[in-house]
Amino acid sequence: EDKVVQSPLSLVVHEGDTVTLNCSYEVTNFRSLLWYKQEKKAPTFLFMLTSSGIEKKSGRLSSILDKKELFSILNITATQTGDSAIYLCATYTGTASKLTFGTGTRLQVTL
């Protein structure tokens, strides 16, 4: 069975800190890994990663995939209170038309 594991489960940091969120996976026929930010209910898309070692960047957020070690990290620099949310990692595989999600990391950024 496909498995996606995120760590830590929750994290509290001060505004301005840098955080690293982890996602490891064990899936059959891996195609891509996606990061979503979930505030209230709707997950919003952040990144899709398909190739190892190529960093994707959007403002203060960046992410990279390691297909040999089967993990990805999401970095957030100079955190702001608006970054407080649940960050979800998910994988697409070639065998099933669905995303398999981890349980998420709950990030709280305090003043």
Place this chain on the structure above:
Amino acid sequence: GAGVSQSPRYKVAKRGQDVALRCDPISGHVSLFWYQQALGQGPEFLTYFQNEAQLDKSGLPSDRFFAERPEGSVSTLKIQRTQQEDSAVYLCASSRSRGSMNTEAFFGQGTRLTVV
């Protein structure tokens, strides 16, 4: 529309009642997915449509759950004889690609179902 739209946003049902949850995907999106998200968990796959065809319903937890997308756009998830364990947020997502090709899925705001 501009994004995926779900209704109602909140639904309280008495145990044993039937409910119907609606999803309006992004116009032109071929793929539509339903997910169930329990409190403190990541979304769990329920079912997948490619246009009007339901290609994967392996995640539906029981035969009380039924989904349709008759014209390949709007979809309805129906839960019959609701039970307390059905309480969750039901998320709909759509994407422009077929299945697991490499494009992102966009999610709606979800419907929070509470069964009392």
